Amino acid sequence: MKKEFIIILIAIGLQTVHSQNKNINTKPYPYGNPVIKNRYTADASPHVMPDGRVWMVTSVDHEDGGGYATMHSVHAFSTADMVTWVDHGEIIGLADLNETPGEDWAIWAPDFTYRNGTYYLYFPMRNLKANGEIDRYCVVAESDSMYKRFKVTNPRIEGANSALDPSVFIDDDGTAYLYWNQLNMGILKENMRELEGPSFKLNIGATNFMEAAWMHKHNGKYYFNYHTKYNNKVSKDNPDDPNRQKSNLDYSIGASPKGPLTYQGTMNFELGTTIKNGPLLPNTNFVPWRLTQSNHGGIVEFHGQEYLFYHTSALSSWRQEEFKGPGTWTQRSVCVDELNYNPDGTIIPVQQTIEGVKKVTINQDFSISLNLKKAFNQQEIKIKDKIITAKNNSYLSFKNINLGTGYYYFGVKVLKSVQKGKIEIRKDNAKGSLLGTILLNENSLKTNNGVAETFLRGAHGVHNIFLVFKSDDNETIKISEANFFAGSPKKIN
Numbered sequence: 001m002k003k004e005f006i007i008i009l010i011a012i013g014l015q016t017v018h019s020q021n022k023n024i025n026t027k028p029y030p031y032g033n034p035v036i037k038n039r040y041t042a043d044a045s046p047h048v049m050p051d052g053r054v055w056m057v058t059s060v061d062h063e064d065g066g067g068y069a070t071m072h073s074v075h076a077f078s079t080a081d082m083v084t085w086v087d088h089g090e091i092i093g094l095a096d097l098n099e100t101p102g103e104d105w106a107i108w109a110p111d112f113t114y115r116n117g118t119y120y121l122y123f124p125m126r127n128l129k130a131n132g133e134i135d136r137y138c139v140v141a142e143s144d145s146m147y148k149r150f151k152v153t154n155p156r157i158e159g160a161n162s163a164l165d166p167s168v169f170i171d172d173d174g175t176a177y178l179y180w181n182q183l184n185m186g187i188l189k190e191n192m193r194e195l196e197g198p199s200f201k202l203n204i205g206a207t208n209f210m211e212a213a214w215m216h217k218h219n220g221k222y223y224f225n226y227h228t229k230y231n232n233k234v235s236k237d238n239p240d241d242p243n244r245q246k247s248n249l250d251y252s253i254g255a256s257p258k259g260p261l262t263y264q265g266t267m268n269f270e271l272g273t274t275i276k277n278g279p280l281l282p283n284t285n286f287v288p289w290r291l292t293q294s295n296h297g298g299i300v301e302f303h304g305q306e307y308l309f310y311h312t313s314a315l316s317s318w319r320q321e322e323f324k325g326p327g328t329w330t331q332r333s334v335c336v337d338e339l340n341y342n343p344d345g346t347i348i349p350v351q352q353t354i355e356g357v358k359k360v361t362i363n364q365d366f367s368i369s370l371n372l373k374k375a376f377n378q379q380e381i382k383i384k385d386k387i388i389t390a391k392n393n394s395y396l397s398f399k400n401i402n403l404g405t406g407y408y409y410f411g412v413k414v415l416k417s418v419q420k421g422k423i424e425i426r427k428d429n430a431k432g433s434l435l436g437t438i439l440l441n442e443n444s445l446k447t448n449n450g451v452a453e454t455f456l457r458g459a460h461g462v463h464n465i466f467l468v469f470k471s472d473d474n475e476t477i478k479i480s481e482a483n484f485f486a487g488s489p490k491k492i493n
Contacts, residue, residue: 021320021328023063032356034315034333035085036077039063042332043109043212044309045167046300048408050114050453052366052486053078054302055146056309057091057110057121058334067330074110074123076146080489082302082336083359092121092141092150104128109165109212109296113176113192114455117448119143120192121150122166122178138163138180140193154193159186161199165296169215169257172457174422174437177257179213179224185258190439204252206263212249212296215257217457218306220433221345224261225251225268227295234270234291236284246270247293249310251347267339267347268297271312278354279323287354289313291326299339303362303405304460306339308350364404367485370465374398381469387415390469390477395430398465401484406460408486410436411453414444416478421471423479425456427463435459440477451481459484 029037040061049055055078062070073093079085092107099105110123120142127135138157141150157163163180168188170176176188178195179202186199204224212227230247249268254261272278272290281288289312298309311334317327336357340348372383380394388396410425421440426432436454444452469477 021325023316023319025319025322027318027322029315029318031314031354032083033335033337033352033354034312035079035083035336035356036087036334037315038087039075040315040331041075041077041334042294042311043165043296044311044334045109045111045298046307046309047113048300048302048455048486049078049119049146050409050486051078051146052408052489053080054082054300055112056298056334057112059107059109060090061331065328065331068108068126069104069106069128071106071108074107074121074150078146078492080362080491081360082307082357086492088147090149091143091146092123092152096141096149097125097139097152098155099125099127103130111167111298113168113170115170115176115192116453117144117451118192119146119150120168122168124164124166124180126164136162136164138166138178157193157195159195159199160184165211165213167213167215169217170455171217171257172434172436174439174454175257177215179215181211181213183209183213185213190441200258202258203260204263205261206250206252208245208250214297214299216299216301217257218301218341219345222254222257222261223251223299223347224254225249225297225299227297230293234293236281236291239286239290240273247295249295249297249308253345264346266349268295268308268310268350268352271295271310272314272352274349274352275354276351281326282324287314288317288321288323288326292329294329294332301406301457303360305357305360307336307357308339309334309336310350311335312352314354362405362488364487366488366490367483368401368403368407368487369481369483370398370401372482387478387480388467388482390467390479392421392469392471392474392476395466395468397430397467400462401465402462403460403484404487406487407484408456408459409453410438410456410459410484411451411481412438412479412483413481414440414450414452414479416476417442417445418471418475418477419473421469421475421477423452423477424466424468424470425454425459426466426468427459428466429464430466430468432466433458440471452479456484 252261311332313327315333316331
């Protein structure tokens with residue numbers, strides 16, 4: 001969402017503002033994008049969850065308009081095929097928070113993640129007080145299920161000052177990072193509620209950052225995308241004015257999630273610029289929502305294809321004027337299109353579509369249990385009664401594990417706590433590509449009933465799999481029930 005200077009921009013008329021028309025068109029929306037058609041959604045954050053489904057959390061634009069001050073909740077949605085979405089409703093709202101009544105509160109762009117049985121939701125709160133003072137901060141809420149409401153566990157992350165657009169990224173080594181506005185970032189503690197040490201700046205090699213931080217990883221490189229600074233409303237007579245700063249999503253690439261990164265260019269141009277075969281605004285050669293500005297990108301990989309989630313005003317244009325007008329800029333709806341790469345790793349600018357993406361069909365088991373009888377056993381590892389006892393720096397390997405089009409999580413049952421340890425999941429050899437890391441500590445037996453898990457990145461195809469065991473004090477690690485899971489989506493009951 002917008003930073004403090006957005007209020008100034010609105011005041012001097014630099015934002016695109018259209019008069020709010022009533023949503024009177026009740027005909028079914030005729031296209032695939034936006035993907036959610038029963039309410040206005042924005043600022044989508046997509047991730048694959050342990051049930052194998054793609055979930056997204058979004059902010060919600062009010063049915064009656066009114067702008068950012070009317071955004072009061074976070075909603076969750078999920079899909080098994082990238083086309084059919086289920087609305088799971090509100091997961092947190094102003095009524096769940098202990099904010100001062102009578103003040104002007106709003107909930108803006110959220111993000112979420114999962115770790116060891118708990119779902120963590122990060123969202124920015126904004127309060128415009130009666131005296132004109134603005135208070136902004138990041139809240140952490142938690143739930144043991146995406147089907148339940150979330151409860152606040154940290155009402156304000158210390159050190160994440162004025163935090164807007166919080167975005168969480170867990171690297172393959174298990175380190176969790178939080179990014180937010182003004183290119184600030186920090187490392188999250190293992191409790192996922194607080195920062196480990198002070199925050200610091202991310203160097204993206206560019207000066208056009210405005211908001212909407214998002215980090216993802218592709219083929220070992222770190223990609224940071226963001227919404228660029230822009231100015232002046234889009235003119236109907238000259239929407240591509242070269243002298244106007246554009247409302248794009250740009251990106252930078254680097255070798256570390258902490259930077260420095262190298263600026264690469266634009267991955268998603270202004271709304272409606274690249275759409276083919278879309279409905280045209282009367283007496284123009286472009287779609288109606290080309291005249292509105294906003295951009296906010298979230299990226300997820302799902303069974304071999306990456307997708308960009310962004311938002312447009314297409315739905316409001318349909319519901320208000322059946323595409324005869326541009327719709328309302330502050331009533332946005334989430335769209336999804338494919339994200340692809342050049343051979344050198346740079347991103348091919350996204351082809352925005354009105355049709356949306358193709359349906360994904362997955363034909364593989366939900367989980368794969370590793371067969372200990374077929375494991376290569378080092379002397380430092382003992383296997384007895386399906387229990388693995390491993391010394392520091394030992395490893396266990398499994399030949400020709402078929403991970404198909406992708407498995408997204410790996411878990412074990414912890415039978416003995418250690419002060420600090422980890423299990424690395426690698427492919428091809430003991431020093432091969434790191435797919436994910438299970439972090440172990442003194443609370444591992446109590447957390448999630450002793451089940452420790454990690455998100456996996458790049459776990460697809462047939463590979464020899466290596467479990468590498470490490471502990472800081474040479475303590476032995478004892479586990480059972482090692483398995484890959486989330487390889488296909490579970491059905492909604």
